Amino acid sequence: MAKLQLYFQDLSEASKREIIKQLKEELKDDIKIAVDNNSTTDKEWLENEIIDDYINRHNLPNEFKIES
Numbered sequence: 001m002a003k004l005q006l007y008f009q010d011l012s013e014a015s016k017r018e019i020i021k022q023l024k025e026e027l028k029d030d031i032k033i034a035v036d037n038n039s040t041t042d043k044e045w046l047e048n049e050i051i052d053d054y055i056n057r058h059n060l061p062n063e064f065k066i067e068s
Contacts, residue, residue: 001065004063007061009059031046034050035047
């Protein structure tokens with residue numbers, strides 16, 4: 001039996017883009033608050049930082065067991 005642990009960074013670029021797209025929608029309220037409170041900061045940068053922080057805090061391994 002083999003065990004394989006996958007993290008966000010192990011995913012394909014297409015999968016990462018899809019997850020980020022979904023997170024933009026799910027975190028839109030947090031992003032809006034950050035933009036409203038930081039009017040001098042670039043909106044795209046804030047959005048990326050919020051999404052990156054979310055991924056880093058929730059980047060737990062997905063473990064797969066392969067039995068032969």
